[in-house]
Amino acid sequence: MYSTEVELLLKSKKIKVGDRIRLEKSNLTYDGILMPRIELGDPSVISIKLDNGYNIGIKFDKNVKIRFLDKGKPIRFKPAETSVRKDPSKQTISILGCGGTIASRVEYTTGAVFPAFSPDDLLLSFPSLRNIANIKGKKLFELFSEDMTTEHWQIIARNVEKEVKSGIDGVILMHGTDTMHYTSAALSFMLQSLPVPVVLVGAQRSSDRGSSDNLVNLTCSTVAATSDIAEVSVCMHGSTGDEFCYLHQGTKVRKLHTSRRDAFQSVNVLPFAKILYPENKIEYLRTDYNKRDKKTLKLDDKINSSVGLIYTYPGIKPEFIDSLSKFFEGIVIAGTGLGHVPTTPFSDKLTRSVLPSLKNLINSGIPVVMAPQTIFGRLDMNIYTSGRLLNEIGVIGNQCDWLPETALVKLMWTLGHTKDMKKIREMMLTNVAGEIGNRTVIG
């Protein structure tokens, strides 16, 4: 049900869910089919399915005009299958819903997208998953992943722990793709000594589009969750086709395209594995992963979200760097090249060094961590003067090949444990979850 205000307006205009309507708001006009209210969503946001197949929501206020255009066909909800028999010869996997477009299925009468989180609903949408494993399902929250916070990471981590303690054979997390790599990094630090696989999966195209990647990704992630790779990983399309997914290491993966189905890429390492579809076969690309076994999961979910991720660029202002101490207890600098910022060692009159500002931050107890804005490659702060000066003042990260996003999450996690600068440096430079790659792994 929408809000009373919206429901009354719809009633007065004799508009029903499934009807074709026009919404007008500040010179913009949207024609489409009125959809049911999105579960857990703001009840005053009116959802319509546009002709291009996308669903949008318009928040209702006095500036929004609604007009009836055409009568829709009556909606028939498919009955959910109520009892699915458990196959004792198969492993049991738990799918936890954290939002995103993957966790949805289409009601074809109206084209409306419904969350499909009960195990029965899931198997109704994707019955072929039953061939791989017994499936349990639970919705944690429904959220676009750009709205995710460090608290959501904790909720996920604690629920994974609960599932693992209940004896589950693997966990799949359905997640929006925008910040999936931040979450996978956070869980990699929070879930230590994992006995089973924890696989994040999402979709780049919503399930109501023919080109959706949700079935392939979900199938491959189920294969991954039943494998012996007891790591936090991300399972997404490996190519623009539908032939395979890659299983990426949680601390070494990044979304590298706004829209392509193979947007996620492993950075500075190979993926753990390639999972063939529809063969459901796993091809291992690495052997250096934590294997499935009887060990006890250690939950370590302390985190401090007060960390800034700051890009450096030509013309960056020292006074802007100075101001960061007001907002953050730790800073990650996405530096240029091998790990550089403007330092003016050769006294160019035009350049404004940010070195004194960074030094002040460090001296006031705010750790400064370097990460490469090139994304790929390893920092080396021994080669050029800027890097050496940053080393001298205590910037952390020399010789690390971590992603800016992973360095950010690791500093948040580290600051959840200690405020002691020596300890912070020690924790940051100790490899916890493969975030600092071995030199020999890849060129």
Add this chain to the structure above:
Amino acid sequence: MYSTEVELLLKSKKIKVGDRIRLEKSNLTYDGILMPRIELGDPSVISIKLDNGYNIGIKFDKNVKIRFLDKGKPIRFKPAETSVRKDPSKQTISILGCGGTIASRVEYTTGAVFPAFSPDDLLLSFPSLRNIANIKGKKLFELFSEDMTTEHWQIIARNVEKEVKSGIDGVILMHGTDTMHYTSAALSFMLQSLPVPVVLVGAQRSSDRGSSDNLVNLTCSTVAATSDIAEVSVCMHGSTGDEFCYLHQGTKVRKLHTSRRDAFQSVNVLPFAKILYPENKIEYLRTDYNKRDKKTLKLDDKINSSVGLIYTYPGIKPEFIDSLSKFFEGIVIAGTGLGHVPTTPFSDKLTRSVLPSLKNLINSGIPVVMAPQTIFGRLDMNIYTSGRLLNEIGVIGNQCDWLPETALVKLMWTLGHTKDMKKIREMMLTNVAGEIGNRTVIG
């Protein structure tokens, strides 16, 4: 000559350039060969060549200890060839030096690296360039490119104009690689209606290492500068081998690896061309470039450096976004996915929307521009609610496929021309130098 203080100390210890010495500073020890002072550099920075082949500089103060280790061989400077005959059948190219490791050659007696910017020095280092074109050279400044500012971009643009007005057939800019793509974007906007090629070139490995890429890159850039591609472009290794370089469009190129020789990649477009080495042959990959002709260069170098490039991530603080108005006259947001920030359309209690903060910035006359932190792909702010809300408050960039760095530089350039919000939007969304790619060019 070093500073008087340094020279006196060296004299007192009977240390000469070329001698092997030990420098000690704050628990760090460096052994290497004392090199001559870096031209234009801080005279109190002592340069030594380490055993690993790298040169470093240590700023001298009372905490620096110097110890004589071993006598060096006497230095013999090779005489520069004084007259190079101009070949009237060949084009004449001007090489402007802007710093970086490419613009150097090794004096093998000491291993010292010298700037080699006079045309004669250049041809002495790379005599094969003469087979391609007549070469003129000039040093503009000597700078690590992480220290580059918007004023340096203007100095370069004005000097290119001077060369073009003098009738030169092409310009090569030797430049550090850290921020080469920021400079190439800036010059693409500043140098309009180009009659000849302007090619930026750098090296990922310093010239005193066997693996240096300077000869191949410089040779290929000379081929590019004599071609009919009258665009601002970047010429760098196209693979880890030495077989070819790519010629990248100045607004669509990015350093994507800290150290690899093929670190520079075209994003969302093909490179203009592939240049084969040592064949010096150009293979055109595109036809949509500005061709060499008799038109008059229009210099448009107005710029406003007060622009912030701000990453969004889980947990970003609204009050941090609020504070940006103190430092910047324009903001580029590197958003997640298709162009998103936390907006909490579904009223999650944990999420803190930054939408009101962005709205306040815009209402106070500070333009906010969106760019994708995924690097690759095109923004689409019509699909999800976060994008639509950002559109509604006037965030600029929907449907653009620009790089965050290029969007930053374009906003700096635009704010050099106008403070009028309507005009800013219009200029930003008008394609000036290919920064907004055609939908049909690449997947």
